[in-house]
Amino acid sequence: MFQRVIIATTPWTVFPPIEKCVKNLKEFGTEKLYLLQCLQEKEIPGINLELTKKLLKPTIVKQKKSLENAGFDVEPKICVGSAQKEIHTLALEENCSLVVLESSKDTRFYELLFGGNIASEKIQRQTLPILLIPTLSSKKQESFIEEDTCKLLKHILFLTDFSVNAEHAFSYLKRLIEKKPQQVTLLHIQNKTFISPHLTYRLDEFNKIDALRLKKLKNEILSDNSTKVNVEIRYGHPVKEIIAFSASNQVSLIVMGKQGRGFLKEVFIGSISQNVARLSESPVLLIPMPEKDRYTIVSG
Structure with a gap:
């Protein structure tokens, strides 16, 4: 790979x-x-x-x-x-x-x-x-990553906002599945910044739609191997929710696209993926947008 x-x-x-x-x-x-x-x-x-x-x-x-x-x-x-x-x-x-x-x-x-x-x-x-x-934990312990726990394929957390870049990153996840990780979690965050307060009444509707999307992704990667695949939907601020989930679920590798649906907003407030990478105590695999799609989004 x-x-x-x-x-x-x-x-x-x-x-x-x-x-x-x-x-x-x-x-x-x-x-x-x-x-x-x-x-x-x-x-x-x-x-x-x-x-x-x-x-x-x-x-x-x-x-x-x-x-x-x-x-x-x-x-x-x-x-x-x-x-x-x-x-x-x-x-x-x-x-x-x-x-x-x-x-x-x-x-x-x-x-x-x-x-x-x-x-x-x-x-x-x-x-x-x-x-x-x-290389440094929140407690500044340089050696906090232990060799026996740095198993990248132990629990993979895949983050998706159903964007073009997330779809491309999913193609990498499919290839990782071939390596038979122990566990994979597909996680989508309902971004509170975009939903609250004016769209809060539609949260249940959004959850139902996105649950079906996650189920479809799960079915695409289910295979005969022993990998356990879970789906999760959470509501809140993406970076905070991702870091919290990773820390509490012993995630060994976070996989995500580098550019999400809110591209223009990220230009001004910073990329979710980069903030996750800076704050995460698990390794993060960032998948860039294919150039042809990147230029389409920027110009569009």
Whole structure:
């Protein structure tokens, strides 16, 4: 599914949690890892970049060896310049299908890659699926991800708003189902911001319609394997409800589209998917909108 994967880091990346989760990418069919260490000259003004690269080499070699011991073919690279550009170039040259990043509201790399503005041109142009791995818990415990609990296929939470991007993300879920996860939950949030107060009287009607939609999706992924599939509908603020559900149900992986139905609204208030990724203590797999559909929505 994700045979060739880029792991993009900086000298400030908290690597152990990433390493623990990445080892489980074997379940996704991953064979080749590109360990990309990104340096930005503006971040380290006046420092000799060649000397910096030399100093970083032992750390990268250690990371490479650890991942090789897990059965991966690992190729380390140190780049100087735009992380976005380097990731994009490497992905094209090596036919990569997934980018792995650390995710923390405190992380420097997240800001470097996505920028302070959630709706920036940078994030809108990202075309590869992104696996965001949390490296700091709410209690700032760097090692809160334990290797024996970082089983990505234990309980997958799929979020849908029935948008075009959610439909595309569902195609990835279908492929994940082939890997026989233990449990999958299909979750839809009735967005309180859009419904309350003027449409509250129609909430039961919306729930009935969306329950049928979820049932249809469930029937599409039911198979002969032992995967347990549940459906859930909740009412409230999406980010808060998603994070709460994930924390209380031992979700091991959240899968969602990066751009929902409220695209224009997200431009101004920030993307639900990006806020989930920043706050979640479970890894988040963000599936971007196919380019042809993205341009159709933006222009329409």
